[in-house]
Every structure is written in C-alpha cells, then in structure tokens.
Amino acid sequence: MKNFQLKAKILAQTKIKDNYWHCEFSAPQIAKNALPGQFINIRVSANFDPLLRRPISLHGVSAAKVKIVYEVVGKATEILVRKKKGEFLDIIGPLGNGFDLGMQKAEGRRQILVAGGMGVAPLMFLAEKLKVPSLVLIGAKTKKDLLCVQEFKKLGCSVKISTDDGSLGFKGRVTELLRNNLTKSCALYACGLKPMLKVISDIANEYNIPAQVSLEEHMSCGIGACLGCVVKTKEGLKRVCQEGPVFKAQDLIW
Amino acid sequence: MMKPKISVEIGKLKLNNPVMVASGTFGYAEEFKDFMDVKKLGAIVTKTLTLKPRKGNPMPRTCETAAGMLNSIGLENPGLAIFIREKLPFLKKTGVPIIISVASEEKPEEFLELVAQLNIIEEVAAIELNISCPNIQGKESLIAQDPAATYKIVQEVRKITGKTLITKLSPNVTSIGDIAQAAEDAGSDAVALINTLSAMSIDVDKRRPKIAAGIAGLSGPAIRPVAVKMVWEVFNKVKIPIIGMGGIMDTASALEFIIAGASAVSVGTANFINPGVSLEIIAGLKEYLVKNKISDIRELMGALKI
Known part of the structure; x- marks a missing residue:
C-alpha cells in the first residue's frame, strides 16, 4: 500500500x-x-x-x-x-492496515459494528463499504455525545444506542449492549478505547466469533519508524500505525 | 552559475552530501520510500542493533513536550541475524552508504561480536557505536559517561575492524570534550553528537511519568542550542570529523551545526514530522552556498566568528 x-x-x-x-x-x-x-x-x-x-x-x-x-x-x-x-x-x-472486508462477510454472518465514542468515525466508512445492512451499536457518555446515528440509518443499518448515564437508549456500556444482541452467527468490527476493545475481544473469544478491532494509540511518526505505538500480539510486538490500527481480536494479547 | 561542492569525508566514507538520517528515527529506510528518494541521502544510520532480538520498553514509550518529544523505546530491534536477512537487502539496494548503529545489552564484549559480524559485510560502510542510549534499564551509567570506558571499548573495536568507526556521544556528561578526546585517542574515525538528553515529563492527574520507563530521552528543536554548543566544544577539542545532530528541522538549523564545526549532520525527530525533510535540507544547503558565494561546504565547517 x-x-x-x-x-x-x-x-x-x-x-x-x-x-x-x-x-x-x-x-x-x-x-x-x-x-x-x-x-x-x-x-x-x-x-x-x-x-x-x-x-x-x-x-x-x-x-x-x-x-x-x-x-x-x-x-x-x-x-x-x-x-x-x-x-x-x-x-x-x-x-495503516484497515479492516478486512472480505473474510467475515463471505461467511454470511450478521455484521455487527460496535462503536465507543469517536469510534463511530471509521465505522461509518466501514458500513458504507460493507454494503450489507449491519447492526450498529453505538456507546457514548451521554446522548449529547452521540454521533452519526442518522447517517448509519440512512445506509440501512439498524442502530442501537447505549449511554453511560442512560440519557438515551440502553443505560450502561456498549459492551453490555453487545452481549444482549449477539446472534448465533455474527461477526464483530469495533473501534473505541482500549478497555472497551478488550471486553469485545473477550466476548469474541468466549463465543468464538470473528472480530476485528481498531486500536487507538498515541503516535510520534505514524509511518512505522519510531516504534512508539507498539501492541503485544501472539506474533510479538506490532506497530499500531503499520500492522494496525485494525487487528484480529484473537491475535492481540491484552 | 557556480555549482558548490557539498561532498564530505568521514573517515574512509565519502558522502555525496553531508546530510544523513539519525539512528532510531528512520527505521531501516524502507518506511520512508513513499515519501522521498532515499538514494539522495548522504548516508543512512540504522536503528540500533543488538546481538539478540530485543523487545524494548513497555508502553507508553513516547510523548510530546514543548518543541520536543520524549522517547524510551528501549532499543527494540530484531537482532543482528534477522536484520541481515530481512532489512539489509533493501538498504543495500539504495546504494547510499549504510552506517550500522550497534549497542551492547549486558556486556561491552557484545560490541566486538556485532562488529566482527558486520565487518565481513561489504555494503556496511561504517559502524556507529551507540554507547550513549539513555533508555536501557538497569544500567547505572553509560559507557559514554566515562572517558576510560569509552577509550577501552573504542580501542577494542578498532583492533578488529578497518571500517569507518563512529562513536555516538551522550550530552548527559560534565565534559563532552573529554569523552570525544577519549574516542579520538582510541582510534575512532569520527564522533556523532548528541544523543538524547535524559529527561522526564509528568502527568499531573495521575502523578505518574508520562513514559512508562519513567526517564526518557528528549529530542527535537528544544535541544538544538545544547547540541550546537556541544559540537562547538568538541570541535575545539578533537581533530576527527563531527557528525552533528539534535533538533535539526530545516536548512538553517543544519547550518548551525556545520558552522559550529560539524562535517556532516544527522536529521532525527524531524523525520517523524516531515519525512522528506532531509532532501529539502540538501537543496537548502546548496542554495545557501550559492547565495554566499562559497564553493565548497568544507569552508563553512567551524567557520563560527567569535
């Protein structure tokens, strides 16, 4: 690339x-x-x-x-x-390395996108490219912090919301909302803060669901030179800016 | 129109121009191929290699500070064998003089084994002894903080290689001139300075260091005046060429180092911000020479008026 x-x-x-x-x-x-x-x-x-x-x-x-x-x-x-x-x-x-659009979709699984806060930003781009109507779960602190809800709906996605304070939708974490919406055959795409992505990886491992997570990390160069944004994976340290930011949840060591 | 001469010599090394890229800020060059023609660089200094693969320090490893940044990567690198197999082929293809930066993890003798193995690789143009990395935990002091230790390691390495030998110096010393003198006396062909300044930044909400390792190395434009002064100090102390670095962001800052006495300069942190900046500096140096009617860049070296 x-x-x-x-x-x-x-x-x-x-x-x-x-x-x-x-x-x-x-x-x-x-x-x-x-x-x-x-x-x-x-x-x-x-x-x-x-x-x-x-x-x-x-x-x-x-x-x-x-x-x-x-x-x-x-x-x-x-x-x-x-x-x-x-x-x-x-x-x-x-x-960086984006989402793999082919693999999970080919298996005919229900596509579930899980966004925490600003995590909606890349997932909107993903929803456009996936082209199949997805279930989008958006978590935010309050209803004031919710973004892109209408845009996802315009694409034909069904949207469910969680807020930490209960000001709209499910009261609690978006990861709990995900547990309530898991289906037998689904695939996960997630973007948000690390603690949220860890729980999503745990859920994916628990139910043996394919999952891709997009990590957020401070970067000094963004082009793979400084080694300031590494993450532990089963194959050793990887750079979030190069081999990531999207990783298969199963490959990460939290 | 006059075409100024900008080629320089560092030991046996002949560089087409005096602009190189500093260790740890340019990966193994392949990372920059989309942004610049790496063939045009004066030389490439690789990320420091250790004998064995090294995982480096825990995250967070970098943070931004006022006009600078901290890093404590901890010399993460694939080790010599994997480097030779996977990273060296691209570097060879560039045709640019390749300077391999090496460091020991536990015992100074590791330098000898690293150099012995690199010595037989034709495309390795020079070896930089990184005796000044501030980010190896457990080390009480750096080799580069002790003139006797510096002398000893340089002398031992000198015995086993005819390749150009560059000793990278630390600014975290009382007298950098004394260390440079020790390196020269022991047979180093050149000195490179400065490595990062030992530093700390604190997250006041968490009351923790912003870098996991606690102490880190400060780089970027914030350190440039310190670096320029040290180059001047070393220039007045030793005869071997100096590779000057520390916060070079543009042509003017590169010129400061040359006027202070550097034969060549290394661009470091600026590579992270503007990956093609080294080539802009090469062009800028030529322009400066033309504008000032200087036919050879060597006339500028140490030309500080005081």
Whole structure:
C-alpha cells in the first residue's frame, strides 16, 4: 500500500455539535487508495507547537475527497478547528492496515459494528463499504455525545444506542449492549478505547466469533519508524500505525 | 552559475552530501520510500542493533513536550541475524552508504561480536557505536559517561575492524570534550553528537511519568542550542570529523551545526514530522552556498566568528 504526503485543501469545516466537527480535504491520491480503518496523519502547524502530527481515522471518502470527524480535545485539534475552508494542511495517508472486508462477510454472518465514542468515525466508512445492512451499536457518555446515528440509518443499518448515564437508549456500556444482541452467527468490527476493545475481544473469544478491532494509540511518526505505538500480539510486538490500527481480536494479547 | 561542492569525508566514507538520517528515527529506510528518494541521502544510520532480538520498553514509550518529544523505546530491534536477512537487502539496494548503529545489552564484549559480524559485510560502510542510549534499564551509567570506558571499548573495536568507526556521544556528561578526546585517542574515525538528553515529563492527574520507563530521552528543536554548543566544544577539542545532530528541522538549523564545526549532520525527530525533510535540507544547503558565494561546504565547517 502506497502512502502520499500532500498539501490538502480544506473543502469543508463544519460543526456537528458541541466540540464535534466534520472536515473534508481534497486529497485525490488518498481518497482513491483509502480503506476503512486507515488514517491520515495531519500536521496542524508549521511551527513546533504542537511538534508532531496527529493521526485521525478516515470517516469516509468520495471522489477526490477524504472526510474526518474529530472532537476538539487539545492543543492540536484547537488549531485544526480554526482552519478555514480554502486553507491547506500537510497530510499523510492513507496510513495503516484497515479492516478486512472480505473474510467475515463471505461467511454470511450478521455484521455487527460496535462503536465507543469517536469510534463511530471509521465505522461509518466501514458500513458504507460493507454494503450489507449491519447492526450498529453505538456507546457514548451521554446522548449529547452521540454521533452519526442518522447517517448509519440512512445506509440501512439498524442502530442501537447505549449511554453511560442512560440519557438515551440502553443505560450502561456498549459492551453490555453487545452481549444482549449477539446472534448465533455474527461477526464483530469495533473501534473505541482500549478497555472497551478488550471486553469485545473477550466476548469474541468466549463465543468464538470473528472480530476485528481498531486500536487507538498515541503516535510520534505514524509511518512505522519510531516504534512508539507498539501492541503485544501472539506474533510479538506490532506497530499500531503499520500492522494496525485494525487487528484480529484473537491475535492481540491484552 | 557556480555549482558548490557539498561532498564530505568521514573517515574512509565519502558522502555525496553531508546530510544523513539519525539512528532510531528512520527505521531501516524502507518506511520512508513513499515519501522521498532515499538514494539522495548522504548516508543512512540504522536503528540500533543488538546481538539478540530485543523487545524494548513497555508502553507508553513516547510523548510530546514543548518543541520536543520524549522517547524510551528501549532499543527494540530484531537482532543482528534477522536484520541481515530481512532489512539489509533493501538498504543495500539504495546504494547510499549504510552506517550500522550497534549497542551492547549486558556486556561491552557484545560490541566486538556485532562488529566482527558486520565487518565481513561489504555494503556496511561504517559502524556507529551507540554507547550513549539513555533508555536501557538497569544500567547505572553509560559507557559514554566515562572517558576510560569509552577509550577501552573504542580501542577494542578498532583492533578488529578497518571500517569507518563512529562513536555516538551522550550530552548527559560534565565534559563532552573529554569523552570525544577519549574516542579520538582510541582510534575512532569520527564522533556523532548528541544523543538524547535524559529527561522526564509528568502527568499531573495521575502523578505518574508520562513514559512508562519513567526517564526518557528528549529530542527535537528544544535541544538544538545544547547540541550546537556541544559540537562547538568538541570541535575545539578533537581533530576527527563531527557528525552533528539534535533538533535539526530545516536548512538553517543544519547550518548551525556545520558552522559550529560539524562535517556532516544527522536529521532525527524531524523525520517523524516531515519525512522528506532531509532532501529539502540538501537543496537548502546548496542554495545557501550559492547565495554566499562559497564553493565548497568544507569552508563553512567551524567557520563560527567569535
């Protein structure tokens, strides 16, 4: 898989709600080659503050455009959110190893997508590419933090929701919601924080369900050089930015 | 128009240009093939190798700091045998001088075995002795913190190889000039400096170090003034060539090192941010020479006016 570094023009920068934003770049080479689960590494400042790029997963591609959804949480995203339509940003992508679309689908299993918080971003891209209507389970802190619900429904997916505070849908963790919705023959795709993905891997192992999980990790380079984002697997340490971010749950050692 | 000469010599090594990439920041070069023509680099210094495969330190291993970053990777590497089998073929194909960085894990004698095996590989252009990695747990002090220990290991390695030998120095010392002197006296062809500065960053909510190993190495533009000063200090102490590094981000910062006395420079952390930056610096150095009517970059080395 070839990667590209380019000065990408911002085509849209729109607020979804609160601190959640949607941004589109013109990046033809990346759009053409991108797979769900892959990410772009964005340099938000030409200065040294922040110094490093920030990896953000692809939310979707269309024609020559790539889309991301992000939450303004720190120094880098506070700069990113101030970038206007028409400005250019230095981005690298499509990086990493995305979801395997073929294997699980071929077995005719029920496709279940499990998103925790911002984990909806790459799973939206995945749902588009899977093309079969999936069951999407979205977990968030409160109903205010829920994203992409309508978009998944538009694709024909059925959506079930959990919130930690019970402000909408099932009250509790999305992993509990998953336990309540397991079917005899299903396949899991998940993205979220590590503790959530660990529980999903446990569930997958317990019921012998194929599962792919997309890990989030701080990265210094994003291109496999620094060895700062490794994860333990049955085949030794792997780089989240290269061999990941998507791994088969069964291959990971938690 | 005048075409300035930018080739330099480091020991027996002839480099087409003085810009190389620093150990640990360029993987084994293959990681960068999509972003630049690696054939145009002055030299490539590999991620440090140990005799046996090494898992490195627990996560988290890196974090960002003000104009810099911390790392404590702990020399994760596949070991010499797997390197030769799986990583060296791509490096050979580049045609660029390959400098292999090596380190010992337990006993300094491991350096001798590593060098003995590398010595018989034709494409290995030079060997860099990493006696200054701050991230090996359990080590009370570094070889590069002791002039006598530095002298001893360099001298022993010198006896078994005719290849260009580069000694990588630590900034975590009282007098880096004394260590450089020891390396020169023992027969090192060049010194490379600086390795990262020993440092710590704390997560105040957790009251824990941000890096799992606790202490880590600081790199990036934050350390450049320290590195430039140390290159100047070493330049005034020894005659062997200096490979200068520490926070080089662009042409101007590379020039600082050359003016302070470096014969060549290594780009490190900047590779993570702008993977093709080394080639931009090569072009920038040429432009600077033309603009200042300097016909040979060697005229700039140590040309600091004081």
